[in-house]
Amino acid sequence: MSAEDDARKGKGTVFVRVEVCKGCSFCIDFCPSHALEFSREFNPKGYHFPVLGRAEDCTGCDLCGLYCPDFAIFGARWKDLDEKRQAASTPTQP
Amino acid sequence: MSESLDLHLASVETSLDNPVLPFLRQDRIPHIWCPGCGIGTSVNCFCRALSDSGLDLDKVAIVSGIGCTGRTAGYLNLDSFHTTHGRAIPFATGLKLSNPELNVVVYSGDGDLFAIGGNHFFHAARRNMDILVICVNNFTYGMTGGQVAPTTPVGPTQTTMPYGNFENPFNLPFIADACGATYVSRWTIYHVRQLAKAMKEALGKKGFRFIEVMSPCPTLYSRRNRLGDGVDQVKYYKEKSVIKNGVDTKEVGLGYQGEIVVGKFVDRERPTWLESMNAHYSHHFGDAFQPYGVKNGQD
Numbered sequence: 060m061s062a063e064d065d066a067r068k069g070k071g072t073v074f075v076r077v078e079v080c081k082g083c084s085f086c087i088d089f090c091p092s093h094a095l096e097f098s099r100e101f102n103p104k105g106y107h108f109p110v111l112g113r114a115e116d117c118t119g120c121d122l123c124g125l126y127c128p129d130f131a132i133f134g135a136r137w138k139d140l141d142e143k144r145q146a147a148s149t150p151t152q153p
Numbered sequence: 154m155s156e157s158l159d160l161h162l163a164s165v166e167t168s169l170d171n172p173v174l175p176f177l178r179q180d181r182i183p184h185i186w187c188p189g190c191g192i193g194t195s196v197n198c199f200c201r202a203l204s205d206s207g208l209d210l211d212k213v214a215i216v217s218g219i220g221c222t223g224r225t226a227g228y229l230n231l232d233s234f235h236t237t238h239g240r241a242i243p244f245a246t247g248l249k250l251s252n253p254e255l256n257v258v259v260y261s262g263d264g265d266l267f268a269i270g271g272n273h274f275f276h277a278a279r280r281n282m283d284i285l286v287i288c289v290n291n292f293t294y295g296m297t298g299g300q301v302a303p304t305t306p307v308g309p310t311q312t313t314m315p316y317g318n319f320e321n322p323f324n325l326p327f328i329a330d331a332c333g334a335t336y337v338s339r340w341t342i343y344h345v346r347q348l349a350k351a352m353k354e355a356l357g358k359k360g361f362r363f364i365e366v367m368s369p370c371p372t373l374y375s376r377r378n379r380l381g382d383g384v385d386q387v388k389y390y391k392e393k394s395v396i397k398n399g400v401d402t403k404e405v406g407l408g409y410q411g412e413i414v415v416g417k418f419v420d421r422e423r424p425t426w427l428e429s430m431n432a433h434y435s436h437h438f439g440d441a442f443q444p445y446g447v448k449n450g451q452d
């Protein structure tokens with residue numbers, strides 16, 4: 060099992076491009092499930108970035124993705140991710 | 154903690170899945186906008202609208218004036234025009250008339266569109282020029298250091314109003330409505346889903362369309378007035394907004410940190426400038442007039 064499978068607690072997850080986050084906290088404050096919190100670490104620019112503190116509460120709704128002014132985060136449902144990955148790895152029929 | 158770090162590592166590989174990245178010139182990101190500036194959120198919504206619209210992106214052009222918001226044209230992965238201050242609408246008009254099959258979008262700030270560029274706005278709306286105008290209203294001239302704008306409410310301090318603004322601000326939806334716009338709505342960057350939907354709807358309509366997007370400028374408006382950071386302004390939008398679709402635009406003026414009326418206020422049909430011109434000269438000259446910008450005899 061990968062680290063990712065281990066982390067599958069909720070219905071969805073988020074992907075963060077840590078290096079472009081400016082720590083504005085829009086995603087954290089407006090996540091309807093309150094699943095995000097600030098990291099203790101800093102990114103290379105000196106900002107705290109969001110981490111999925113309560114992974115079990117994330118629904119993958121992607122509202123954080125819509126709010127982010129820096130295009131640094133987005134959310135997805137595991138179901139959709141699995142489908143996408145499977146489609147990408149399945150060769151298309153001739 | 155280590156678990157979340159693992160997730161970040163996992164995210165590196167899949168980060169290209171972010172649905173908005175294909176709509177951006179990724180070599181230009183990170184952008185110049187300050188932490189907590191709302192312009193990026195509005196652009197994020199616009200990317201979703203483009204994606205949902207199903208439009209051929211080779212036929213969408215974006216035109217901006219000067220200002221922080223004016224940088225938008227340079228970040229979107231579309232044919233774009235970064236024009237002179239206040240002149241986004243004239244450039245957009247020229248672009249639309251020289252290539253009528255383009256869907257032309259003007260994306261600019263309140264100062265650019267309503268101070269130096271005000272006259273262009275009135276006349277393009279009056280003529281029903283077939284363009285979509287998106288105004289990011291942060292109540293100030295962000296780029297030049299926070300001078301008072303025609304949209305600044307009465308009360309807050311600006312660099313050119315050290316004792317607070319005493320000038321009466323414009324009510325933007327009312328202006329657009331009075332000048333004849335076919336579509337007028339206002340949302341804030343708290344209303345991301347509604348904003349993306351409005352942008353998509355407006356992209357699909359004809360005529361002069363206007364969307365006002367209320368957005369924080371933490372650096373030069375909120376902090377100067379001790380209103381906190383960007384996120385605090387967005388919380389204010391959340392608290393004080395009321396959705397009133399179809400309400401009389403006379404009623405939607407904004408006071409300092411007061412109630413915010415949002416929604417779709419105007420949705421009407423009116424012949425565009427090109428349609429009016431073609432109808433007018435066809436009437437006068439009959440078959441001797443070759444209608445312009447019309448394919449196979451129909452638009």
Ligand SMILES: Cc1ncc(C[n+]2csc(CCOP(=O)(O)OP(=O)(O)O)c2C)c(N)n1
Pocket residue numbers: 219220221222223238261262263264265266289291293294295296297302
């Ligand atoms: C002809 C001219 N006059 C003045 C300026 C200075 N100037 C640059 S941006 C700006 C105002 C921008 O305000 P707004 O459109 O609200 O954009 P924001 O930065 O707030 O997004 C001004 C006055 C200029 N660039 N050109």
Ligand code: SF4
Pocket residue numbers: 071072073089090091092093094095116117118119120121122123124133134135
């Ligand atoms: S995807 Fe939705 S639930 Fe998950 S963190 Fe983002 S906003 Fe919260």
Ligand code: SF4
Pocket residue numbers: 079080081082083084085086087108109126127128129130131132
């Ligand atoms: S909204 Fe974006 S920039 Fe702001 S804290 Fe979240 S990830 Fe970082």
Ligand code: SF4
Pocket residue numbers: 185186187189190191192221222291295296369370371372373
């Ligand atoms: S100065 Fe204001 S409008 Fe300009 S990028 Fe910074 S926060 Fe945004």
Ligand SMILES: [Mg+2]
Pocket residue numbers: 220262263264289290291292293294295302
């Ligand atoms: Mg402005």
